[in-house]
Amino acid sequence: MKVNLNTKILDKNEQAAIQNRAFLAHHKLDCLNLISSPGSGKTTILCRTVADLKGKLRLGVIEGDIKTDYDARRIRAAGAAAIQIETEGACHLSAQQVSWAINQLPVSEIDMIFIENVGNLVCPSAFDLGESGRVVVLSVPEGDDKPAKYPGTFAQSDVILINKMDLIGHLNFNLERVLADIHALNPNADVFQLSATTGEGMQQWYNWLLKRVAK
Amino acid sequence: MKVNLNTKILDKNEQAAIQNRAFLAHHKLDCLNLISSPGSGKTTILCRTVADLKGKLRLGVIEGDIKTDYDARRIRAAGAAAIQIETEGACHLSAQQVSWAINQLPVSEIDMIFIENVGNLVCPSAFDLGESGRVVVLSVPEGDDKPAKYPGTFAQSDVILINKMDLIGHLNFNLERVLADIHALNPNADVFQLSATTGEGMQQWYNWLLKRVAK
Numbered sequence: 146m147k148v149n150l151n152t153k154i155l156d157k158n159e160q161a162a163i164q165n166r167a168f169l170a171h172h173k174l175d176c177l178n179l180i181s182s183p184g185s186g187k188t189t190i191l192c193r194t195v196a197d198l199k200g201k202l203r204l205g206v207i208e209g210d211i212k213t214d215y216d217a218r219r220i221r222a223a224g225a226a227a228i229q230i231e232t233e234g235a236c237h238l239s240a241q242q243v244s245w246a247i248n249q250l251p252v253s254e255i256d257m258i259f260i261e262n263v264g265n266l267v268c269p270s271a272f273d274l275g276e277s278g279r280v281v282v283l284s285v286p287e288g289d290d291k292p293a294k295y296p297g298t299f300a301q302s303d304v305i306l307i308n309k310m311d312l313i314g315h316l317n318f319n320l321e322r323v324l325a326d327i328h329a330l331n332p333n334a335d336v337f338q339l340s341a342t343t344g345e346g347m348q349q350w351y352n353w354l355l356k357r358v359a360k
Numbered sequence: 361m362k363v364n365l366n367t368k369i370l371d372k373n374e375q376a377a378i379q380n381r382a383f384l385a386h387h388k389l390d391c392l393n394l395i396s397s398p399g400s401g402k403t404t405i406l407c408r409t410v411a412d413l414k415g416k417l418r419l420g421v422i423e424g425d426i427k428t429d430y431d432a433r434r435i436r437a438a439g440a441a442a443i444q445i446e447t448e449g450a451c452h453l454s455a456q457q458v459s460w461a462i463n464q465l466p467v468s469e470i471d472m473i474f475i476e477n478v479g480n481l482v483c484p485s486a487f488d489l490g491e492s493g494r495v496v497v498l499s500v501p502e503g504d505d506k507p508a509k510y511p512g513t514f515a516q517s518d519v520i521l522i523n524k525m526d527l528i529g530h531l532n533f534n535l536e537r538v539l540a541d542i543h544a545l546n547p548n549a550d551v552f553q554l555s556a557t558t559g560e561g562m563q564q565w566y567n568w569l570l571k572r573v574a575k
Contacts, residue, residue: 183397183481183510184502210509211482234512236451236482264509265482266398267426267451286501286524287399294425294479295398297449309501315530 158272161240165275168247175257175357178274180298181282182291183264186308188216189341190282190350191259192223197344198351199224202358205255207246209238209263216261226250237269238262244275256358266291270298278357284309289319292326299327304335304353311340373487376455380490383462390472390572393489395513396497397506398479401523403431404556405497405565406474407438412559413566414439417573420470422461424453424478431476441465452484453477459490471573481506485513493572499524504534507541514542519550519568526555 169176179187188208195204206227208216217229228246230238243260250258260276262269270279281302283291286309292299299305305327313320320338327336335353339346384391394402403423410419421442423431432444443461445453458475465473475491477484485494496517498506501524507514514520520542528535535553542551550568554561 182399182479182502183506184499212511213505213508215505215509234482236480263482264397265451265480267449267478267480268483271449284399284501286499286527287397290428290430291398293428294430296427312501312527312530315527 158240161244162273162275165240165244165247166277168244169258169275169277172252174252174255175278176260176274176276177257177278177280178260178262178269178276179280179282180262180266180269180302181264182266182284182287185264185282185284185287186341187261187264187282188219190306190308190339191261192219193341193344193347194259194351194354195220195223195225197347198354202354203254203256205250205252205258207238207243207250207258207260209242209261211235211263226255232263236263236265236267237272238274239272240274257354266295266298270301278303280304280306282306282308283323285313285316285318289323289326292323292330296330299334300330302331302334304337304350305331306350307336307338309340309342310338310345311343373455376459377488377490380455380459380462381492383459384473384490384492387467389467389470390493391475391489391491392472392493392495393475393477393484393491394495394497395477395481395484395517396479397481397499397502400479400497400499400502401556402476402479402497403434405521405523405554406476407434408556408559408562409474409566409569410435410438410440412562413569417569418469418471420465420467420473422453422458422465422473422475424457424476426450426478441470447478451478451480451482452487453489454487455489472569481510481513485516493518495519495521497521497523498538500528500531500533504538507538507545511545514549515545517546517549519552519565520546521565522551522553523556525553525560526558 220227432442435442
């Protein structure tokens, strides 16, 4: 007998994802799932976004990490509500964990929820959390071969942020190759080049976010 | 009824790992399993190691990626035999895949096998491949919070390479914090600071490798 473990686990997750999606729709909340390698700058992007959009967009953040609440503390210091999930070894967030965290957020005071997934360019892309959009972050130091080597994650994104553009002069990074590979995998994704450290290029990302909630 | 899926999968992998370990011992082959985030520089480290140790250490490489044979091509261009495993979505190499790949390598002409695992700082650490040692690579642009946030992977390593040290002047990276966090998790691991791009610090790594095969 062969048991398809993959399908079973996804089914359980899917049920919770459907419930999350209904809850978010009821509260008119947009929700973005951020996926990337460890250290590509997801938290730095979110901290700068929270600070720069203060008064324009009310954000809540769910932070996923294997260990530590460092990221939730950073988000709170930047000025937004943040709930930390420590997965204790699990390589991605589940919709059940997100369901618990959404209920801790002050949803009536929020326009948009960011879910920062566990740093992992593979596993998170296979698990629907009930989000309304997916953001994939690729940082320049990771190299220009990443879209081709991790096609599933890049193919399933609504927007791709190429972060740490301030370092491109110190690295051998073929931007044209990256843009071509992304376009081949996912012609509909918006792609923004930016640096959350220097602030360059962040405005296009903010415009993209503000357009979503204006709809 | 609760079925412990994790245990079952590990058992199957463990059987193949035990067989790999016996095969490697029989052929007097050292074997290192390289684990890191995507883009931390594993392949660049291996390419430079192959080229610099030519005539001193005969290396064979097993490359793991979700897609593409880019890395095996880079290793062959550097001068070593390389076998590419494309996992087609799986987030780590299995001992069964490594068993297949070992049998493709010219083992009688090799002193040491490197297994470059799928770029992922979480999942590969849970799967024994039959290796005799583990190498974890952390690159400076990933940030100084990674050992604390991914403790399992750092705790289970024999040597930790802090790569891309040539970029440290452009980044906010607290090296003392990283060294202290690694020491707290894994006091027995050797830690080398290096840059595979510039070559700085590579000699300590080569000495560590040469000492292993001299034993």
